[in-house]
Amino acid sequence: METTSAALFISISLVVFGISYYYFTTRHKERMEIIERGLSPDYFKNQSNFLPMLLVLGLSSVGVALGLAVGLALCDFFPTKKFLIIGLCIFMGLGLSLIMSYLVLKNTQKKG
Incomplete structure (x- = not known):
C-alpha cells in the first residue's frame, strides 16, 4: 500500500512538473518571438481577462448543484x-x- 501511494505521488508530481515546464517554455518562446518582431514589451501587461472563465465556472457550478x-x-x-x-x-x-x-x-462578444 505504501509503495503504491509513493508511486502515485511521484507520477502526479512528474505530470504537474511536465505540464508546467511545457507551459512556461512555450510562453517564453512566444514572447521572445513577439519581441523580435518589433512589438513593445508592454504588449504583455494586462492581457489576461478572467471574466469569461469565471462565468463558465460559476454557471457550471450552479448547473451541477441544480442537477x-x-x-x-x-x-x-x-x-x-x-x-x-x-x-x-x-x-x-x-x-x-x-x-x-x-x-x-x-451575446457579450457581439455587443462588445
Whole structure:
C-alpha cells in the first residue's frame, strides 16, 4: 500500500512538473518571438481577462448543484435506480449550464 501511494505521488508530481515546464517554455518562446518582431514589451501587461472563465465556472457550478438537487428529488419516485438518476441529472445540469454560458458569452462578444 505504501509503495503504491509513493508511486502515485511521484507520477502526479512528474505530470504537474511536465505540464508546467511545457507551459512556461512555450510562453517564453512566444514572447521572445513577439519581441523580435518589433512589438513593445508592454504588449504583455494586462492581457489576461478572467471574466469569461469565471462565468463558465460559476454557471457550471450552479448547473451541477441544480442537477444534484433535481436528481435527489427524483430519487423518491425511482428508489431502485438512485445512482443512475443522480448521475444523469448532474450531467444534464452541467451540459445545460455550459450551453447557457456559451450563449451568454456569444451575446457579450457581439455587443462588445
